[in-house]
Amino acid sequence: MPPLLEVDxxxxxxxxxxxxxxxxxxISFAVDEGEIFGVAGESxxxxxxxxxxxxxxxxxxxxxxxxxxxxxxxxxxxxxxxxRQRRGNALSMVxxxxxxxxxxxxxxxxxxxxxxxxxxxMRKKAARARATELLEEVRIPDPERALSSYPHQFSGxxxxxxxxxxxxxxxxxLLIADEPTTALDVTVQAGIISLLAKxxxxxxxxxxxxxxxxxxxxxxxxRLTVFYAxxxxxxxxxxxxxxxxxxxxxxxxxxxxxxPEAETRALVPIPGAPATPQDRPDGCAFHxxxxxxxxxxxxxxxxxxxxxxxxxxxxxxxxxxxxx
Amino acid sequence: xxxxxxSDVEVEFHRRGHPVVRAVAGASISVExxxxxxxxGESGCGKSTLAxxxxxxxxxxxxxxxxxxxxxxxxxxxxxPKDQVRLQMVFQNPFSSLNPRRKVGAQIAxxxxxxxxxSRAERATRARALLERVGLPAVAAERFPHEFSGxxxxxxxxxxxxxxxPSVIVLDEPLSALDTSAQAQIANLLTELAADLEIGLxxxxxxxxxxxxxxxVVYVMYLxxxxxxxxxxxxxxxxxxxxxxxxxxxxxxxxxxxxxxEALPGEVPDPARPPSGCxxxxxxxxxxxxxxxxxxxxxxxxxxxxxxCWRAGET
Amino acid sequence: xxTGELTVAAPAKARPRGKRARVLRVVRERPLAIIGGAxxxxxxxxxxxxxxxxxxxxxxxxxxxxQHPSSSHLFGTDEVGRDVFSRVLYxxxxxxxxAVLLIGLSVVIGVTLGVIAGYFRAWVDGTIMxxxxxxxxxxxIILALVVTASLxxxxxxxxxxxxxxxxxxxxxxxxxxxxxxxxxxxxxxARLLGASSRRTIVRDVLPNFIGPILxxxxxDLGGAILLLSGLSFLGLGAQPPxxxxxxxxxxxxxxxxxxxxxxxxxxxxFTAVLAFNFVGDxxxxxxxxxxxxxxxx
Numbered sequence: 001m002p003p004l005l006e007v008d009x010x011x012x013x014x015x016x017x018x019x020x021x022x023x024x025x026x027i028s029f030a031v032d033e034g035e036i037f038g039v040a041g042e043s044x045x046x047x048x049x050x051x052x053x054x055x056x057x058x059x060x061x062x063x064x065x066x067x068x069x070x071x072x073x074x075x076x077x078x079x080x081x082x083x084r085q086r087r088g089n090a091l092s093m094v095x096x097x098x099x100x101x102x103x104x105x106x107x108x109x110x111x112x113x114x115x116x117x118x119x120x121x122m123r124k125k126a127a128r129a130r131a132t133e134l135l136e137e138v139r140i141p142d143p144e145r146a147l148s149s150y151p152h153q154f155s156g157x158x159x160x161x162x163x164x165x166x167x168x169x170x171x172x173x174l175l176i177a178d179e180p181t182t183a184l185d186v187t188v189q190a191g192i193i194s195l196l197a198k199x200x201x202x203x204x205x206x207x208x209x210x211x212x213x214x215x216x217x218x219x220x221x222x223r224l225t226v227f228y229a230x231x232x233x234x235x236x237x238x239x240x241x242x243x244x245x246x247x248x249x250x251x252x253x254x255x256x257x258x259x260p261e262a263e264t265r266a267l268v269p270i271p272g273a274p275a276t277p278q279d280r281p282d283g284c285a286f287h288x289x290x291x292x293x294x295x296x297x298x299x300x301x302x303x304x305x306x307x308x309x310x311x312x313x314x315x316x317x318x319x320x321x322x323x324x
Numbered sequence: 325x326x327x328x329x330x331s332d333v334e335v336e337f338h339r340r341g342h343p344v345v346r347a348v349a350g351a352s353i354s355v356e357x358x359x360x361x362x363x364x365g366e367s368g369c370g371k372s373t374l375a376x377x378x379x380x381x382x383x384x385x386x387x388x389x390x391x392x393x394x395x396x397x398x399x400x401x402x403x404x405p406k407d408q409v410r411l412q413m414v415f416q417n418p419f420s421s422l423n424p425r426r427k428v429g430a431q432i433a434x435x436x437x438x439x440x441x442x443s444r445a446e447r448a449t450r451a452r453a454l455l456e457r458v459g460l461p462a463v464a465a466e467r468f469p470h471e472f473s474g475x476x477x478x479x480x481x482x483x484x485x486x487x488x489x490p491s492v493i494v495l496d497e498p499l500s501a502l503d504t505s506a507q508a509q510i511a512n513l514l515t516e517l518a519a520d521l522e523i524g525l526x527x528x529x530x531x532x533x534x535x536x537x538x539x540x541v542v543y544v545m546y547l548x549x550x551x552x553x554x555x556x557x558x559x560x561x562x563x564x565x566x567x568x569x570x571x572x573x574x575x576x577x578x579x580x581x582x583x584x585x586e587a588l589p590g591e592v593p594d595p596a597r598p599p600s601g602c603x604x605x606x607x608x609x610x611x612x613x614x615x616x617x618x619x620x621x622x623x624x625x626x627x628x629x630x631x632x633c634w635r636a637g638e639t
Numbered sequence: 640x641x642t643g644e645l646t647v648a649a650p651a652k653a654r655p656r657g658k659r660a661r662v663l664r665v666v667r668e669r670p671l672a673i674i675g676g677a678x679x680x681x682x683x684x685x686x687x688x689x690x691x692x693x694x695x696x697x698x699x700x701x702x703x704x705x706q707h708p709s710s711s712h713l714f715g716t717d718e719v720g721r722d723v724f725s726r727v728l729y730x731x732x733x734x735x736x737x738a739v740l741l742i743g744l745s746v747v748i749g750v751t752l753g754v755i756a757g758y759f760r761a762w763v764d765g766t767i768m769x770x771x772x773x774x775x776x777x778x779x780i781i782l783a784l785v786v787t788a789s790l791x792x793x794x795x796x797x798x799x800x801x802x803x804x805x806x807x808x809x810x811x812x813x814x815x816x817x818x819x820x821x822x823x824x825x826x827x828x829a830r831l832l833g834a835s836s837r838r839t840i841v842r843d844v845l846p847n848f849i850g851p852i853l854x855x856x857x858x859d860l861g862g863a864i865l866l867l868s869g870l871s872f873l874g875l876g877a878q879p880p881x882x883x884x885x886x887x888x889x890x891x892x893x894x895x896x897x898x899x900x901x902x903x904x905x906x907x908x909f910t911a912v913l914a915f916n917f918v919g920d921x922x923x924x925x926x927x928x929x930x931x932x933x934x935x936x
């Protein structure tokens with residue numbers, strides 16, 4: 001079965017004060033139907049920009065290269081009507097900050113039905129019914145009342161559920177969730193994670209889950225890709241990548257997290273700061289911070305290669321090969 | 325002897341035409357020299373308000389804050405009393421806690437003005453030394469805040485607080501706006517400073533995992549009240565309050581195991597209309613009749629470990 | 640010892656040094672800035688060197704009145720035989736300095752009151768705001784007319800009247816900015832470190848609102864020229880025989896068929912105001928803080 005989304009050598013340049021900056025530098029990945037695909041990375045990794053590129057929501061002046069095949073069509077070559085038809089319909093997105101992702105002045109009903117009516121051509125009554133159905137699906141209590149309410153009357157967690165409901169309105173096959181739980185409390189986060197798992201179970205919804213939080217990633221992502229400075233450094237089934245990570249950056253990220261069994265108060269950070277697109281080092285972008293860096297790493301960008309077990313790795317040194 | 329002690333602090337917010345909001349409804353916290361005290365809680369629990377009351381940015385409506393043996397005076401239009409300057413704060417947002425139009429060195433030197441008998445040149449030198457103490461190069465003093473990353477700016481904010489030679493620093497979510505790498509680095513810096521300089525730290529955070537690693541003592545807050553407190557390890561291994569248990573159960577672990585953490589049902593109530601009796605009772609799996617009638621006290625459940633739950637003894 | 644992030648030296652390479660680079664970039668991207676800047680500069684030069692540039696004095700009446708523009712009288716002559724070109728040039732010596740004075744005084748008064756209102760809030764704020772409300776209740780020109788009518792005609796009184804009318808806007812804007820700035824964490828931090836109110840205002844509040852205020856002031860210079868000309872046009876500002884643009888337009892209108900008498904002074908007003916507006920717009924772009932290195936995850 002061909003993948004639902006296949007991204008091939010995606011490249012994004014954004015205009016900068018001293019010329020264009022390469023924010024995404026040749027990223028390739030594939031998402032299967034009904035799969036929850038995790039994209040992990042810190043700031044400057046390009047994870048958000050790559051998905052915005054898929055939906056063509058980049059700022060003015062951005063240039064995009066590569067291909068993104070969704071259901072046979074290259075998203076990057078679509079324009080106008082064809083693009084609008086897909087966006088929000090087969091492909092939709094949920095953003096990080098629930099406080100700003102809903103229109104503050106329109107009722108929930110309005111926000112949900114407008115969407116459904118324009119994409120699916122439903123009539124008002126049918127649209128309202130669909131909206132109620134969706135609110136129930138995302139477990140908003142008292143959906144009738146919720147429809148006539150306004151965003152400010154809801155908490156962050158509820159707003160995020162509503163945003164997800166809107167994103168689901170047109171039965172998308174792929175939902176891109178950009179840091180959907182980062183702005184939420186941990187007890188609320190658990191609810192959103194369960195919701196995404198349920199949607200996948202009940203509707204076969206594929207999700208691209210973007211987050212820097214490897215804990216969240218661990219809970220529901222089937223496969224995981226780690227981005228650093230605009231490139232993929234490692235990918236594979238989540239369990240394998242987390243329990244047996246092979247890239248020094250992935251290892252570093254995991255080690256920097258607080259550990260329940262830690263013996264001292266000290267955490268183990270990765271030295272330095274994440275490379276930004278403006279200051280990407282030559283060769284492997286991670287080399288200045290890597291304890292295993294060799295001379296080759298300072299010159300050549302490591303290619304992303306298959307290393308067996310459905311895993312891919314971009315590292316010249318591969319210090320953890322052989323499992324550890 | 326605690327270096328700062330909050331006793332039954334309450335903070336109310338009044339707005340014309342709206343019911344009074346008791347953001348903090350009676351909280352008691354104490355911090356000792358060199359101790360890292362964590363205060364955890366989720367949105368709406370009042371921890372930020374409590375932090376601001378602790379340093380004097382807000383005036384408590386009831387209760388007191390005693391710093392180095394003396395009650396503190398909240399900030400007025402006058403300059404802050406000199407002996408309170410040793411009670412400092414680091415804010416959550418590294419992008420708005422530094423003046424964008426002044427050089428970093430100058431802002432750090434601000435803290436040094438409270439130290440007697442330093443000339444301008446001496447302050448500048450000390451400012452550079454403070455930058456190095458927090459892991460930044462001395463040349464950073466000549467730069468402006470926008471030239472630094474979030475983690476670096478937090479270091480600068482910490483250096484500024486250190487300039488005042490504080491005995492207590494209250495940190496309001498200092499790590500939440502930072503990347504994983506920076507979080508670990510700053511957390512380590514704080515642990516070091518507390519130990520080396522014998523500074524008491526009140527670390528407010530919603531990230532339980534980091535607090536667990538870094539704090540000696542933890543207080544858990546819910547809807548304006550402290551519900552549990554105690555030495556970190558004890559609290560973690562044997563949480564007694566249902567809310568603490570729920571918080572711990574909700575943390576996702578980066579173990580690749582595919583386990584979805586438990587959600588806590590319900591919503592945080594409106595602080596203006598808190599539930600009667602125990603504030604947590606509408607969402608509590610263990611709630612019984614007394615919980616909706618009477619407010620539980622913080623009772624001992626172990627060595628230095630207190631919990632405010634009518635059923636704490638049973639679990 | 641925790642390893643710090645030692646990449647502080649790096650930013651200077653990729654990002655051109657702050658302000659200077661911003662100025663150059665704005666100039667490159669906004670031709671209006673160049674045109675405006677050139678025009679402003681031209682008028683400033685004219686204002687300073689008018690006695691050297693102008694072929695004749697502004698008051699010399701030795702010529703045939705009402706002559707068409709010609710090689711000896713570029714803008715023609717007026718009804719009493721004065722060279723219009725020279726008078727237009729000399730007019731800059733009246734309008735520009737007075738506009739600057741007008742705006743300068745309004746800014747000083749307005750900003751001071753605005754800072755006091757915004758920083759100390761409470762009853763002080765209320766009082767000052769009611770005062771601005773009072774002034775705002777009157778249309779600017781009417782109020783200016785009333786003041787000059789009671790004090791007597793003349794440029795001095797016109798400026799005084801216009802200052803009264805202009806300061807409230809600065810007070811309002813400043814107050815708004817100061818209210819926002821006052822809530823920011825860095826101001827709280829400064830107060831926690833023991834800074835007095837005065838110190839805090841000067842060091843932390845002022846540098847952060849002065850940019851937008853200066854932009855406003857520059858944009859208002861154009862408006863000030865217009866207001867001064869307007870009052871003079873109505874006979875309340877500059878009095879004849881002073882060469883002032885508004886006054887000249889006023890006279891020229893009475894001699895309609897001798898179009899050069901009103902047109903050239905009118906063009907002078909137009910170009911000067913436009914120039915200051917262009918420059919003001921570009922200043923806004925230069926002063927806008929960029930969101931540099933935002934750590935959005």
